[in-house]
Amino acid sequence: MELKSLIRDIPDFPKPGITFRDITTLLNNPQGLRYTIDTLTQKCQEANLQPDYIVGMESRGFIFGTPLAYHLNAGFIPVRKPGKLPAAVHSIEYELEYGTDKLEIHQDAIASSAKVLIVDDLIATGGTAKATADLLEELGSQVLGFAFIIELTALSGRKKLPDLPIISLVNY
Secondary structure (H helix, E strand, C coil): CCHHHHCEEEECCCCCCCEEEECHHHHCCHHHHHHHHHHHHHHHHHCCCCCCEEEEECCHHHHHHHHHHHHCCCEEEEEECCCCCCCCEEEEEEEECCEEEEEEEECCCCCCCCEEEEEEEEECCCHHHHHHHHHHHHCCCEEEEEEEEEECHHHCHHHHCCCCCEEEEEEC
16 A cells, blocks of 8 residues: 555645645545554564553654554553643653753653653654653663654654664655
């Protein structure tokens, strides 16, 4: 299946000169969604990635991470923007192109030495994925790799990530 045909391009969003890769058209296609999850599962198995947990970043990482966790017999842990998690959290602040942002995870979400796979819908500059990996490593977790649906190769986001397996299904 050609996943690119199910991803809609929105020119000049969120600002002029940017082409937004809209996955809602992939999500509402039953065969495309099944193919995406099945292919992610297969690629993780081929790479011998056997995580204890899938960690998905807010919010589209939740969409793909949860069914992937189910297929890999792993738990799912959300990483969220500040103020969204109800219990005590660990957090990390990281640099954006213009300013900073912050990510949080529940303090009791993950045991030290847990093996994790980080999942999101897209990797662009790699900042969010790197910050998530840094946060998990600070907590004593072993990051096994990363899985994305879309990779914007011109932005070289994978160069920011540790030398671990990186799965991406569609490259632009």
